[in-house]
Amino acid sequence: MQEDITKEKKYDKWIVVLSIAIPLVVAALFGVKIDAKLPVFLPPIYASINAFTALVLVTAFWAIVNKKQNLHKRLMQLAITLSVMFLIMYVAYHMTSDSTKYGGEGFVKYVYYVILITHIVMSVAVIPFVLITYVRAITSNFERHKKIARITFPLWLYVAVSGVIVYILISPYY
Template identity: 45%
Template sequence: MNTPTNQLHPPVMAPGDYTRFKIILGTLGAVVPLLVAVIFYYKGVFKISGADAYLHSLPAVNAVLNSLTAVALLVGFYFIRQKNVLAHRASMGTAFALGGLFLLSYVAYHSQVESTHFGGVGTVRTVYFLLLLSHISLAVVTVGLVLFTLYFALTGQYTKHKAIARWTFPVWLYVSVTGVIVYFMISPYYT
């Protein structure tokens, strides 16, 4: 007997008023990247005295968090292909938590430390900036994609979840992997 997925794995929360959630998630998807940009632009305003001693390890921590996020995404993809929904939920919840930790660590670092300039020349410089540009552009989009994908999963709207996850997964994975590559390319230039 074939039991529908929503009976085997009930939603974590009721869908509620979809319009209200859509507005909240859409706002968060726009506001979070905007706040990150504001923090970049107004670094001096958010300076915390005595934080310097703790900040220098954060780029490496961010690379580890991005790496672990990518692994969790791949594991989650594997589990859903195996139709192991509970393991998929755990993996994707882990990816979401790691992504949240990354965002906090990233903001903490970049709100306090001046940006490092890439010192490479020639082709490697072009490759670096192309990777960085695509990474940043897609990272902005990823916030909204992840929030809506998570919402559809938690509310048992599995058809919508699957449809948006087809976009979210490769974009989020690309952002996580390119974040690590960008870190390794710029790490020799950190002071």
């Protein structure tokens, strides 16, 4: 057990750096505007990536419950890849396009903002959880991996699903 924790320690600095750097870089890039039109309309694409990520996460959960470790591993690598793709497209969109204002009114407007704000907060909070969970898996510390995965999975799933909901709610105003 101590050996597994020692293996994890060499990744601690990277986890901290990435957990801080990713949100800061994304926030900084929101202030950068590039006068270019992208060849595709990105919001439905990255919303679809979020939906696919949610499906992959649920399938990966099913795989591990059914003791299909190799499938689980491949699906989790795919989920991380999809999340990185989402982030790149999301930043590219916001660097080349003005933000869309939500135009709904009444109760739905409050629902939209609650989902949007929790989505944003959780998308930042989930970064270290995903990284720690992944490190515990690649260092074969599966008992500690399982413990944090119980937290990481619902957070990550919420971010993926709420991203789709936010897109659906704002899509009439693009």
